[in-house]
Amino acid sequence: MMRRCYLSLSAAGLALLSAMLLAACSSTPPAPDWQMNAKGSLERATDAYLSGNDRVAVREFERARAELARTGRADLLARAELTRCAARVASLVLEPCAGFESLRADAPATERAYGDYLAGRLPVQDAALLPPPQQGVARGASTLPEAGDPLARLVAAGVLLQAARASPAVVAQAVETASAQGWRRPLLAWLGVQAKLAEQGGDATEAARVHRRIALVQGAP
Numbered sequence: 001m002m003r004r005c006y007l008s009l010s011a012a013g014l015a016l017l018s019a020m021l022l023a024a025c026s027s028t029p030p031a032p033d034w035q036m037n038a039k040g041s042l043e044r045a046t047d048a049y050l051s052g053n054d055r056v057a058v059r060e061f062e063r064a065r066a067e068l069a070r071t072g073r074a075d076l077l078a079r080a081e082l083t084r085c086a087a088r089v090a091s092l093v094l095e096p097c098a099g100f101e102s103l104r105a106d107a108p109a110t111e112r113a114y115g116d117y118l119a120g121r122l123p124v125q126d127a128a129l130l131p132p133p134q135q136g137v138a139r140g141a142s143t144l145p146e147a148g149d150p151l152a153r154l155v156a157a158g159v160l161l162q163a164a165r166a167s168p169a170v171v172a173q174a175v176e177t178a179s180a181q182g183w184r185r186p187l188l189a190w191l192g193v194q195a196k197l198a199e200q201g202g203d204a205t206e207a208a209r210v211h212r213r214i215a216l217v218q219g220a221p
Contacts, residue, residue, distance in 0.1 A: 034067045034070050038064045041060045041063040041067065042083060045060035045061035046151075049084075049088075050178075050183035050184075051184055061080075061084055074107060077103055078104070078107035078108075079111060081103060084097075085100060085115075089158035089159065090155045090157075090178075090183075090186050092158055092186070092189040093189075094161075097118060100115050110130075113130055117138055117159060118155070120159055120162035120163050126138075131152075133149075133156075134156060142166075144156050144157055157171070157174035171190060171197060172194065187217055188214060188217055191210055191213055192214070195210040198210060
């Protein structure tokens with residue numbers, strides 16, 4: 001019998017964040033519809049949000065949440081909410097993750113740790129609960145992971161910015177990461193930070209260059 005591999009929904013919530021859990025493969029039967037539907041909608045919601053398409057992002061996230069709610073599992077809903085908030089942190093929308101906080105009491109320790117990481121308040125002793133690429137930043141490093149998922153890198157940059165540990169080099173890395181993916185929302189956010197740094201440093205030439213780049217992005221459909 002042909003072997004088929006699926007990403008389990010227990011991993012899908014944070015798979016976009018450098019695989020918080022591992023993908024699971026199984027021979028048979030195929031994954032249930034709710035699982036595949038939720039995974040697809042969550043991925044489309046995240047991509048739409050990062051691209052700046054709020055209408056699609058909201059619609060797809062609600063579809064994903066509705067599929068997950070059918071299971072009655074708070075842990076799956078918590079992961080979905082964390083995925084949504086991670087995209088916001090990557091885009092420098094630094095606000096409480098209300099959807100996750102309403103589920104915190106029933107969320108596993110790894111999800112609670114990730115929620116605290118996104119909020120910039122994870123205790124150092126809990127850093128081991130995060131995926132390896134995020135542990136360095138949680139332990140006090142001021143550099144981005146050298147490898148890994150682009151979204152995870154942008155999230156790490158957002159966490160560093162919250163903690164006032166984002167150097168101009170980190171900001172430049174965040175800009176180029178968002179640019180390489182064509183993610184309009186975080187690109188504009190990080191370009192804004194880059195322009196402000198140039199202005200504060202008295203580098204009018206660099207500030208003007210960054211503002212021209214911002215204008216290019218804002219002119220894109």
